[in-house]
Amino acid sequence: MKKVYLIGYMGSGKSAIGRRLSYALKMPYYDMDREIERKMGMKIPEIFETFGEEYFRTLETEFLLNFRDEWCIISTGGGTPMRKENREILRATGLVLFLNAPFHEIWRRIRTDRNRPIVQRSTREELQKLYAERKKVYRRTAHISVNTEGRSLRQATEYAARQVRRLKGKQPN
Numbered sequence: 001m002k003k004v005y006l007i008g009y010m011g012s013g014k015s016a017i018g019r020r021l022s023y024a025l026k027m028p029y030y031d032m033d034r035e036i037e038r039k040m041g042m043k044i045p046e047i048f049e050t051f052g053e054e055y056f057r058t059l060e061t062e063f064l065l066n067f068r069d070e071w072c073i074i075s076t077g078g079g080t081p082m083r084k085e086n087r088e089i090l091r092a093t094g095l096v097l098f099l100n101a102p103f104h105e106i107w108r109r110i111r112t113d114r115n116r117p118i119v120q121r122s123t124r125e126e127l128q129k130l131y132a133e134r135k136k137v138y139r140r141t142a143h144i145s146v147n148t149e150g151r152s153l154r155q156a157t158e159y160a161a162r163q164v165r166r167l168k169g170k171q172p173n
């Protein structure tokens, strides 16, 4: 096991907790969305607009296949585990943590954000439906779930750090 991946819906805290976890565990941190933006020289809404969502999904798979082989924490994009190939790479190359939060909390965090094209183009009801569909996939992709409901970023990070320390030694690869 080389990597620690954070998966979960938009606004579940993958980026916010990933950064803090990196500090707690003294491991380098990368955010897939930011890495893809850097490579393309474009922001995510612009990539969606110019090339379409499927192209963005392919960039995610390419990132997972090619990213350096080192110990690190990676915040994935909210849709990354929806491709079977991505799920297989995640589980084969790292420990996968699902950040779980109820939809009403997630909605409060993402409703006014302009940098998430899926939020921009969807109603609350559509986002809730997508949340329910994806949640099943996040659950079965992850090695462990981290419940962030009612937990501050600091508390959620501490819990995640304990789980990583506990499981790191038990991975076969």
Ligand SMILES: Nc1ncnc2c1ncn2[C@@H]1O[C@H](COP(=O)(O)OP(=O)(O)OP(=O)(O)O)[C@@H](O)[C@H]1O
Pocket: 008, 009, 010, 011, 012, 013, 014, 015, 016, 017, 033, 075, 076, 077, 078, 109, 116, 148, 151, 152, 153, 156
């Ligand atoms: N447990 C929490 N308590 C309080 N605020 C939180 C918590 N988790 C996330 N947040 C806040 O919610 C917002 C969205 O979180 P973040 O950007 O980390 O989500 P994300 O999972 O990376 O989303 P995306 O998939 O769109 O990249 C941030 O402002 C973050 O600080």
Ligand SMILES: O=C(O)C1=C[C@@H](O)[C@@H](O)[C@H](O)C1
Pocket: 009, 010, 033, 044, 076, 077, 078, 079, 080, 115, 116, 117, 118
């Ligand atoms: O949930 C999603 O499909 C997305 C989440 C973000 O992290 C970005 O990867 C992008 O906005 C798409």
Ligand SMILES: [Mg+2]
Pocket: 014, 015, 016, 031, 033, 075, 076
């Ligand atoms: Mg993020």
